[in-house]
Amino acid sequence: MERLEIKNFINGKWGGPEENNDPLYNPSTGEKIGSVPISCLKTADEATTAAARAYETWSLMPIAKRIAYLYKIHACMTRDLEKLAWGIAYDQAKQIGEARGEVQRVIEIVESACSATVTMQGECLDLISGNINVKVVRQSLGVFAGVAPFNFPALVFGWFIPYAIVAGNTFVFKPSTQSPYFMQMMCDIFQEIGLPPGVVNVIHGHREIAETWYEDPRIAGVCLVGSTPTAKKMAAGCARGAKRSMLLGGAKNMLVVMEDADMDVFIDNYLNSCFGSAGQRCLAGSIVAIVPEIYEQVLERMIAASKTVRVGDALDPDVYMGPLISRKAADSVINYVDIALKYGHGCKLALDGRHPELPEKNKNGYFVGPTIIRDITPCNPIFTTEVFGPLVAVIKIANMDDALDLIRKSEFGNGACIFTQSQFYAEKFSRMADVGMVGVNVGICAPHPYVPFGGIKGSLLGTNKVQGKNGLEFFTQNKVTTIRTVDPKAQSAGATKPQTVRSCVAS
Known part of the structure; x- marks a missing residue:
């Protein structure tokens, strides 16, 4: 196996050794x-x-010229797509086909950020009062800092860095210590294209790194994708230091299946939503809510389809689902199965994936197969807790309003999806679901790079969502200039007369 010696990248150069190091493992093998x-x-x-x-x-x-550097990054990522995807599958253990999809999405995000000459344009209002004009421009703010989670090492880079630097800011980025290899390869690209030293700096470490940013006057803002508890701690730190913050937290997303749903469409989307990335993503479906008329029928189809999911090495193209990121993560999912069943109230284990069959080379990997617990109640811990793994809770709902009420009561508000052929159901659900992103007949309601990505409630703390125009606005500030023009050849009108009313704006 290839040995990875991860290094810091500061001021365009590779950093020297640190006193302490964490081991890096391949989750597919445990090595x-x-x-x-x-x-x-x-x-x-x-x-x-x-x-x-x-x-x-x-x-x-x-x-x-800043955009020209993004075009170079885009070209290099396009050229190295397979290499970058392999790196993600190696240290993060995302199935290789999904890793390719993640890199391709980031290439599209970089392309979107290249439209900054349009999205950063300001405004001008002529003759607001006599010979006074006003203009609004968007300007950079300074140094931004960001923290990435383990599960999307490429995507989170794309959400933060291209938009920040194209706007004229510079960046300090801390990847997850569990999946750092992608950013190491990106630093190679930065050196190759001649990105000026210091524009992007990559530093590895624990949460103490982020804690240095809150009071530092050189830091303009802080970005995070992570858990809600971490987002809340960072929000408090940013508030103390008066920093901008864009903090994406956790989720508990529901897939709602109505009586008129196309079952083939639902099953295909269910598999990808619940078991893609081994359930380790913020838009993973973790609750399936089904109306009574089709409850048993849908559950039977879910179980049958889930049994076809092949679990194994992330680099195997014939595998559907790879491992979880660590032994601790796998044990946590298994523990939540025990918690849910112990809690009781009639729930049952419909499909047990705690001991999947694996090739010999993967016996020490961190695997949990598709797992389904049926007849869950809203007070069961796995209904409210983000498990972050291939564990699906199935609940029977009375109707769509029942599902909307459960979504409204959730701590989280990232995404929710409905499967229906009724325009009435689709329109009402999209309007009333108390989440930031809605899907209709799709299992992953992740929007394309040109529009904002993010939830509400406990799923998003801070001021902005990521990507698109909304993301670019986070990395810029409005500056308003009021301009009076005076003809230098005009004769003076003499002393001004006393005014009984004085305006609080230029006039």
Whole structure:
């Protein structure tokens, strides 16, 4: 197996060894494949210093030249798509086909960020009062810092860095120590295209790194994709330091199956939603809510389809679902099965995936197969807790209004999907579902790069959603200039007369 020696990337150069390192494992086999530096606070400060210095010149670079660097990143990622996908499948263990899809989506996001010459355009209002005009421009803010989770090492890079740097900001990025290899390969690309030193800095470590950002006056804003408890802690830190924040938290997404649903469409989408990425994504379907008329029929189809899901090595193209990220994560999912069944109230284990059949080379990997618990009640812990694995809770609902009420009461508000052929159901659900993203006859309601991605309630803390125009607005600030023009050849009108009313705006 290839050994990975992960390094920091600061001011355009690879960092030296740190005093402490974490081991890096291949989740498909459980084998150690390398190490990740756990950076000290001094190293963290060096990264911020490099970004602050780079901002002085990068922010003044014409936007067309900044976009030209994005085009180069786009070209290199397109060329290296297979290599980048292999890297994700190797250390993060996302099934290779899904890893390719993640990289392709990031390529599309970079392409979207290249439209900044249009999306960053300001406004001008002529003759607001006499010979006074006003203009509004969008400008960069400074250094941004971001933290990525393990499950989408490429996508989260795409959500933050292209939009930040095309707007004229610089960046300090902390990947997950469990899936750092993608960003190491991206730093190779930064060096290849000659991205000016300090524009993007990548530093590895634990949460102490982020804690240095809140009070640092050089940091303009902080970004996160992670759990809701982590997002809340970072929101508090950003509030203390008066930082902008874009913090995406956890989720508990429901798939609602109505009596008129197309069963083939639902089953195909159910498999991808619940078991794609081994259930380790913020838009994974983890609750399936079914109306009584078709409850047993749908459950039977779900169980039969789930048994066809092949579990195994993430680099095997014939595998549908790879492992979880760690032994701890796999044990957590198994523990939640026990918790749900112990809680009782009539729920039953409809499909047990706790001991999937595996090839010999994967016996020590971190696997849990598709698992279904039926007849769940809303007070069961797995109905309210983000399990982050291939564990599906099935609940019987009276009707669509019942489902909407359950969604409304949830702590989270990331996504929800409905399967129906009724336009009335579709329109009402999309309007009334108390979430940030809705799907109709799709199992993953992730929008394309040109529109915002993000939830509400406990699923999004901060000021903005990611990607598209909404994401770019987070990395820029409005500046308003009021301009009075005076003809230098005009004769003075003399002293102004006293005014009984004085305007609070320019006039």
